[in-house]
Amino acid sequence: MRNQISAGRIIITIVMLVIGIAFLLPFIWMISASFKPEIDVFKYPIEWIPRHWNVYQNYRDVWFGDHPFAVYYWNSIKVCVLTTLISVTVSSLAAYGFTHVEFKGRNALFIIVLMTFMIPSYSIIVPQFILFTWLQLFDTHLGLILLGSFSALGTFMLRQFFLGLHKEYLEAAVIDGAGHLKIFRSIALPLVKPALATYAILRFIWTWNDYTNPLIFIRTDTLETIQVAIQKFASESGVFYSLIMAGTVSAILPLIVIFIIGQKQVIEGIALGGVKG
Amino acid sequence: MTRTKRVKTASWRNRENLTGYAFVAPMLLGLILITIVPAILSLIVSFSDWSFIQGLDQFKFVGFKNYSRLFSDQVFMTSFKNNIVLLLVVPIQLIISLALAIIIDKFVYWKSFFKVVFFMPYISSIVAVAIVFQLLFAPSYGPINKALESLGVANPPKWLADLHYALPSVMIIMVWVGIGFCLIVYLAALQAIPRDMYEAADIDGAGQWSRFWKITLPMVSPTTFYLLVTGFISTFKAFDIIMVLTQGGPSYSTSVITYDLYTTAFVSLKTGYASSMAWVLFACVLLITVIQWIGQKKWVNY
Numbered sequence: 001m002r003n004q005i006s007a008g009r010i011i012i013t014i015v016m017l018v019i020g021i022a023f024l025l026p027f028i029w030m031i032s033a034s035f036k037p038e039i040d041v042f043k044y045p046i047e048w049i050p051r052h053w054n055v056y057q058n059y060r061d062v063w064f065g066d067h068p069f070a071v072y073y074w075n076s077i078k079v080c081v082l083t084t085l086i087s088v089t090v091s092s093l094a095a096y097g098f099t100h101v102e103f104k105g106r107n108a109l110f111i112i113v114l115m116t117f118m119i120p121s122y123s124i125i126v127p128q129f130i131l132f133t134w135l136q137l138f139d140t141h142l143g144l145i146l147l148g149s150f151s152a153l154g155t156f157m158l159r160q161f162f163l164g165l166h167k168e169y170l171e172a173a174v175i176d177g178a179g180h181l182k183i184f185r186s187i188a189l190p191l192v193k194p195a196l197a198t199y200a201i202l203r204f205i206w207t208w209n210d211y212t213n214p215l216i217f218i219r220t221d222t223l224e225t226i227q228v229a230i231q232k233f234a235s236e237s238g239v240f241y242s243l244i245m246a247g248t249v250s251a252i253l254p255l256i257v258i259f260i261i262g263q264k265q266v267i268e269g270i271a272l273g274g275v276k277g
Numbered sequence: 278m279t280r281t282k283r284v285k286t287a288s289w290r291n292r293e294n295l296t297g298y299a300f301v302a303p304m305l306l307g308l309i310l311i312t313i314v315p316a317i318l319s320l321i322v323s324f325s326d327w328s329f330i331q332g333l334d335q336f337k338f339v340g341f342k343n344y345s346r347l348f349s350d351q352v353f354m355t356s357f358k359n360n361i362v363l364l365l366v367v368p369i370q371l372i373i374s375l376a377l378a379i380i381i382d383k384f385v386y387w388k389s390f391f392k393v394v395f396f397m398p399y400i401s402s403i404v405a406v407a408i409v410f411q412l413l414f415a416p417s418y419g420p421i422n423k424a425l426e427s428l429g430v431a432n433p434p435k436w437l438a439d440l441h442y443a444l445p446s447v448m449i450i451m452v453w454v455g456i457g458f459c460l461i462v463y464l465a466a467l468q469a470i471p472r473d474m475y476e477a478a479d480i481d482g483a484g485q486w487s488r489f490w491k492i493t494l495p496m497v498s499p500t501t502f503y504l505l506v507t508g509f510i511s512t513f514k515a516f517d518i519i520m521v522l523t524q525g526g527p528s529y530s531t532s533v534i535t536y537d538l539y540t541t542a543f544v545s546l547k548t549g550y551a552s553s554m555a556w557v558l559f560a561c562v563l564l565i566t567v568i569q570w571i572g573q574k575k576w577v578n579y
């Protein structure tokens with residue numbers, strides 16, 4: 001009986017492997033095309049493993065050519081790291097305040113925060129643009145960072161975790177005379193570290209993939225982040241598809257690396273948020 | 278409630294209040310600047326025919342004119358209709374991802390490997406994905422049509438270049454991108470189903486099929502409902518994929534509200550009119566959320 005089940009299991013696993021590979025074919029095609037000389041990209045039957053290799057030239061042209069990806073990469077890293085840092089700090093402060101400090105008007109303020117979550121970002125992008133022009137935040141990285149740093153989602157998510165902390169545990173510290181800032185830093189924050197990691201990884205991925213904000217709020221080419229850069233590169237370099245594919249691989253690669261390192265956090269974070277709704 | 282008994286003096290209350298405001302102030306100030314003030318501005322501007330290249334002295338209210346104009350605006354109505362068609366993406370996504378989740382949960386080895394595989398498109402940037410699919414779908418030299426031709430399809434569709442296939446092509450990509458998210462959420466839901474429910478079913482001699490209909494499906498229904506709602510909302514927010522892939526074309530067949538809003542605001546520079554679109558978009562999202570609140574109580578079997 002047991003053996004029979006295993007045999008079935010192996011067959012289903014193999015079938016699923018085939019489906020999985022088919023599912024990832026667009027990625028495989030992209031990577032393979034980025035390794036080839038231009039004339040081989042659209043050869044049919046498809047050479048999944050390139051017959052002629054052109055890796056070095058392709059990636060060198062993309063990274064240090066007319067549209068230097070090195071610059072856009074640096075911009076993206078800068079914006080993503082700062083956005084993530086600020087967002088995690090601000091969100092965890094607010095989440096702690098909304099759970100463990102008893103201040104007047106707490107519930108009303110929390111409802112206001114939640115309500116902002118319902119407003120689609122596209123609904124307010126035009127006045128944001130006008131406001132940022134007035135405040136001279138238009139066409140600056142600071143502007144981009146501010147746009148990504150204040151999210152009700154982070155507050156809400158981290159609040160769920162702070163709610164899970166035992167109140168007695170924190171109140172013991174209050175009796176010992178510790179202030180909220182001290183409790184927050186030395187007790188509450190270390191206890192929700194996994195949640196902070198999850199939120200930080202997700203925020204980084206979202207910021208890295210953000211296309212709309214840089215499209216609208218950045219004009220100077222050298223300030224461009226990776227998503228808009230790759231799109232401009234693709235529409236301007238016309239027929240150099242192998243280079244375009246080298247660009248898309250470069251744009252996705254850091255995410256794959258982060259995802260593989262933080263896989264558990266990402267998947268658990270999404271599953272948790274999802275089931276809780 | 279177990280609350281430590283302590284005399285809560287006025288000065289303690291005061292300090293607690295101030296501490297509380299200090300903790301939430303950065304977030305609130307940020308939200309006021311980034312979200313709340315722009316939302317109010319957007320509502321005000323939506324009742325004017327103002328453009329941001331004009332000075333503030335040119336500001337003039339026109340009442341509901343922008344909103345009534347939307348209904349006779351061919352491009353906007355087409356975009357709105359396309360948004361409705363895009364909703365179809367969500368149920369398709371859910372069916373595929375529930376099937377995959379059940380198989381991965383119960384019937385395969387290397388579970389976490391499969392999770393990663395199907396999740397990959399979701400974390401990849403939509404811009405990169407759109408650029409890759411643009412090449413894959415290319416009518417004459419693209420690999421998809423080359424493959425179809427070699428399989429004997431004489432006139433394969435022109436996909437993104439064809440008036441009738443462009444929107445379905447976009448939908449295929451959206452399904453592909455979104456499966457991973459639904460799959461992960463479904464897997465968590467499946468793992469939360471108590472084992473003894475299935476054991477009881479086994480004793481009753483229930484087959485796989487009736488186990489699915491009688492236990493699995495009802496037990497994951499709150500998840501299904503949640504995914505349906507968040508999925509619907511996210512299709513209304515689709516912009517990147519349209520902007521990179523088709524720019525709304527050919528002849529507006531893939532235009533959506535967000536794209537129409539973008540071009541109206543930043544190409545035609547009609548700030549007031551674009552703001553009225555923004556509020557229709559907001560109303561759509563709000564409507565879905567309200568349906569969620571009502572529906573959660575009525576239709577979901579817990």
